[in-house]
Amino acid sequence: EVGPLPERPDSPVLPEWLELSGSLALQSTVNFSQSAPLPGQPDYRGLSMFRGAGELLSDLSYEGWKARVCISMFYDAAYQLNGQRQFYTDEFLDQYESELRLDEAYMQGGLGSKLDLKIGRQIVVWGKSDNIRITDILNPLDLRLPGLVDIRFLRLPVTMTKLDYYQGNWNLGGMVIHEPRFNKFPIFNGEFYPLDRPLPDPEEPAISWDNQQAALSLNGIFSGWDIAFYGAYVFDRQPYFSDLAVAAREYEKVLFGGIAANYALGNWLLKGEAALTDGLRFSTIDEEKQRFDVLLGFDYSGFSETTITFEFANRHIINFDERLAEPPDGQKQDWTQFAFRFTKDFLNDTLHLTLLFSSYGIFAGEGGFERFQLEYDVRDNLKLTGGIVLYQSGDFPSFQDAGDNDRLLLEVEYRF
Numbered sequence: 456e457v458g459p460l461p462e463r464p465d466s467p468v469l470p471e472w473l474e475l476s477g478s479l480a481l482q483s484t485v486n487f488s489q490s491a492p493l494p495g496q497p498d499y500r501g502l503s504m505f506r507g508a509g510e511l512l513s514d515l516s517y518e519g520w521k522a523r524v525c526i527s528m529f530y531d532a533a534y535q536l537n538g539q540r541q542f543y544t545d546e547f548l549d550q551y552e553s554e555l556r557l558d559e560a561y562m563q564g565g566l567g568s569k570l571d572l573k574i575g576r577q578i579v580v581w582g583k584s585d586n587i588r589i590t591d592i593l594n595p596l597d598l599r600l601p602g603l604v605d606i607r608f609l610r611l612p613v614t615m616t617k618l619d620y621y622q623g624n625w626n627l628g629g630m631v632i633h634e635p636r637f638n639k640f641p642i643f644n645g646e647f648y649p650l651d652r653p654l655p656d657p658e659e660p661a662i663s664w665d666n667q668q669a670a671l672s673l674n675g676i677f678s679g680w681d682i683a684f685y686g687a688y689v690f691d692r693q694p695y696f697s698d699l700a701v702a703a704r705e706y707e708k709v710l711f712g713g714i715a716a717n718y719a720l721g722n723w724l725l726k727g728e729a730a731l732t733d734g735l736r737f738s739t740i741d742e743e744k745q746r747f748d749v750l751l752g753f754d755y756s757g758f759s760e761t762t763i764t765f766e767f768a769n770r771h772i773i774n775f776d777e778r779l780a781e782p783p784d785g786q787k788q789d790w791t792q793f794a795f796r797f798t799k800d801f802l803n804d805t806l807h808l809t810l811l812f813s814s815y816g817i818f819a820g821e822g823g824f825e826r827f828q829l830e831y832d833v834r835d836n837l838k839l840t841g842g843i844v845l846y847q848s849g850d851f852p853s854f855q856d857a858g859d860n861d862r863l864l865l866e867v868e869y870r871f
Contacts, residue, residue, distance in 0.1 A: 477511040480868040483533075484603070488861040489646070497542040499646045503862060504600075506531040510558075520564035522575075528555045546653075547644040550599065559612045571619040576612040579630065581672065581685055582715045582728050586794035586813065587768045589728040589750045590685050590713035593630070593670060595638045595692055601647060601853060602813070602824040602844045603864060611636060614662075625675050632668035635660040637706065638692045641853075649855035654783075657694035657704035666690075668708070679720075685713040685730075696738035696783060709734040722757035726750075726766075735772075737784045745773040752794075760804070764796040785852055791816055805832040809842075815854065819847040822854025828864075840866040 469475065484504040492498045508529040515522040530553045534540040540548070561575025582590035586606065594610040614634035620627045643653035660666040670687035689711065694704040713730035728750040735744045752766030768791070772779065775788035797810040807830040814823035828842035841864065848858035 472515055472517050474514045474516075475511070476514075476871060477509065478868055478870045480506075480508045480866055482506040482508060482529075482864075482866045484862045484864045486646070486860065486862045489859050495542070497539050497644065497646075498537070499860075502533050502537045503646070504531055505533040505536055512559075520562065522562040524560045525558040526555070527558050529553065542644075544642075544644045547642045550639070550642050551645065569621045571621075573617040573619070574615075576614045576634070577617065578610050578612050579615070579617065579628075579670075580607075580610075581683070581713070583683075583717050583726040584728060584750055584752060584766055584768075584794075586764065586796060586811070587750055587752075587766050587792055589748045589768055590683075590715050590730050592687065592689065592692075592711060592713075592730075593632070595636050597639045598853070599639050599641055599645075599647070601641075601857070602826055602846065605811075611639070624677055625673065628672040628674070630670040630672075632670065632689065634662055635666050635668070635690050635706070637690070637694075646860050647853075647857060649852060649857075655702045655704055657706060660690065660706060680716065680718045682716040683714065685711070685715070687711040691732075691735060695736045697736075699738060699783075707734065707736045722755055724754040724756075726752045726754070728768075737779055737786065739778045739781050739784050740776050742776070744776075744779075747771045747773060758799075760800040762796075762798045764794070766794045768792045785850070787850070790821070790851065793817075806830070807832075814847075815849055815851040820849060822849025822851040822857065823847050824854075824857075836870045838866075838868045838870075840864070840868070 482504060483502070483506070485501060486499055486503045489499040491500070506529050508527070510525065510527045512523065512525045531551060534543060534548065534552055557576065559576055559578065561573055561577045563571065563573035566572050579593045580591055581593060582588070584591070588606065594613055596606065596609040597611055598609070613632055613636045615630050615632040617628060617630045637659060641647035643650070668687070668689040670685070670689065672683060672685050674683045675681060688708060690706045691709045694706050697703050697705045710733040711730065713728065715728040716726070718725045730748045732746045732748070733743070735746055737744065748768065748770045750766060750768040752764065755763045770790045772786065772788050779786040793812070793814045795812040799808045800806065801808070809826070809828040811826045812823070815821035824847065825845045826842060828840065831839045833839055844862050844864060846854065846857040846860045848854055848856055
């Protein structure tokens with residue numbers, strides 16, 4: 456009598472040095488406060504997003520070295536489904552209907568016991584705030600759809616070479632930024648574009664020797680507190696009209712210095728940031744300006760499964776020229792910003808509530824938004840998100856005509 460054959464051990468599908476992960480998501484938003492459009496204009500009411508999105512991430516490791524490559528993509532069928540595609544410009548559809556992009560793509564490893572190298576497209580986070588950017592300047596943001604997600608999901612990786620030296624409680628980081636990359640702003644013809652006509656595209660600097668940027672950071676981590684010092688010579692993310700007569704828009708480099716610190720005190724985490732930017736260029740004056748930015752805030756975690764965050768920031772243009780208040784600059788000597796976040800977990804950490812209030816000026820007098828969001832972990836790899844985003848118009852450039860864009864949001868995400 457022949458017994459059963461021994462079971463063969465399952466062989467791994469992937470080699471040990473390769474790990475694949477990613478996500479698939481269906482994202483949808485519905486606008487409910489837009490007015491009826493003028494003849495020949497897009498109708499922003501109703502379904503405004505029905506997007507299938509995906510991300511594929513590969514992590515490789517070999518003898519102490521690691522590499523990562525991340526590709527993301529999306530296709531938004533809303534413009535076909537709501538019958539509005541013919542009312543949008545080709546430039547708008549190129550930015551909002553579909554996208555395939557290379558995100559993080561880097562290699563990192565040790566050059567000794569105290570020195571690390573990281574080269575490629577990467578994200579480097581400066582500062583202590585999770586809601587307002589004061590010293591976090593190295594990575595541009597995707598601002599095409601403001602208010603829908605947190606800043607940490609909006610950063611765009613940039614190609615750079617980064618060296619980190621570790622000594623005791625201190626870390627010295629030096630970066631050469633090779634790729635000039637800039638914020639993605641709302642496009643003309645969309646509901647978040649603040650003007651009634653398109654602006655000329657800015658002349659973006661190419662990757663070249665003259666367009667290299669540099670940054671330096673010094674971080675110290677101690678018992679109950681930490682501090683960081685920053686310096687950089689980088690391109691300003693905001694373009695300006697270098698010649699109004701021919702409508703030429705350009706980017707210029709600025710000199711940046713900043714400091715950020717955290718201090719833990721019981722259930723409180725106190726935070727502060729300050730920065731000085733020199734060499735800012737504007738369209739209405741032929742003179743460089745300096746801006747001093749400051750942030751103060753706290754996190755409080757004294758309630759069960761709850762975190763409360765409040766942050767206040769002010770951006771002050773030194774020696775303000777009244778001509779800067781005129782178009783196309785539309786500046787003020789001081790821009791104030793407030794952020795309040797309330798997060799709480801329920802049902803054994805499977806249901807997550809987030810309330811976020813982001814305001815320019817007191818009570819969003821200069822623009823802002825509120826996001827009310829619930830996330831439910833159906834399983835470890837399956838998440839359902841629903842919420843509502845309310846906008847207020849104001850003088851701040853990104854919110855000049857945003858008040859009618861209130862929307863419901865729904866997302867189903869599967870991670871593998």
